[in-house]
Amino acid sequence: MNISHIEHIGIAVKNLDEAIKFYEEVLGFNCYTIEEVQDQKVKTAFFMVGKTKIELLEATSADSPVAKFIEKRGEGVHHIAFNTDDVQAALKVAEDKGVDLIDKTPRKGAEGLEIAFLHPKSTHGVLIELCAKNKNEEY
Numbered sequence: 001m002n003i004s005h006i007e008h009i010g011i012a013v014k015n016l017d018e019a020i021k022f023y024e025e026v027l028g029f030n031c032y033t034i035e036e037v038q039d040q041k042v043k044t045a046f047f048m049v050g051k052t053k054i055e056l057l058e059a060t061s062a063d064s065p066v067a068k069f070i071e072k073r074g075e076g077v078h079h080i081a082f083n084t085d086d087v088q089a090a091l092k093v094a095e096d097k098g099v100d101l102i103d104k105t106p107r108k109g110a111e112g113l114e115i116a117f118l119h120p121k122s123t124h125g126v127l128i129e130l131c132a133k134n135k136n137e138e139y
């Protein structure tokens, strides 16, 4: 799959502003962008931590995957995103090995990334995101 590093860790929160305060005032991180991803029904806030990122996720509607997650499990780690050079190729590898794909083709995520998810039921309980920089996009 050519995975190079953990691109980000996604954390589901009830209230983005309150959670940002914790990450800035207690942990001393700097929120460098807030972005709504309509396709995923989330509002996101990003922090750089060394070479990886923390992505806070607040649901923007009741049927958002993040709203459902919080309802069932409460706030907490929602997914781990691995950087790869080619999401479509990585999906093919996963599918060929019998992994249940949530996305058959990459979608557009925050920060202009191409993203696709693997179902936690076939990854030992962790929602895995595969992501790559969209080569056609300036970011």
Ligand code: CMX
Binding pocket: 010, 037, 040, 042, 044, 055, 057, 065, 066, 068, 069, 072, 077, 078, 079, 102, 109, 110, 117, 119, 120, 121, 125, 126, 127
């Ligand atoms: N991590 C681990 N397990 C999870 C999970 C998560 N984030 N979300 C759901 N699950 C578990 C549930 O607890 C449930 O387990 P049990 O059956 O043991 O109770 C099971 O997965 C449910 O699976 P489901 O019935 O197929 O589906 P859900 O309606 O709960 O949806 C999922 C789960 C992962 C398919 C859905 O959330 C999804 O499609 N996620 C991908 C998109 C996404 O999460 N977008 C938001 C982030 C976007 C971004 O970062 O930009």
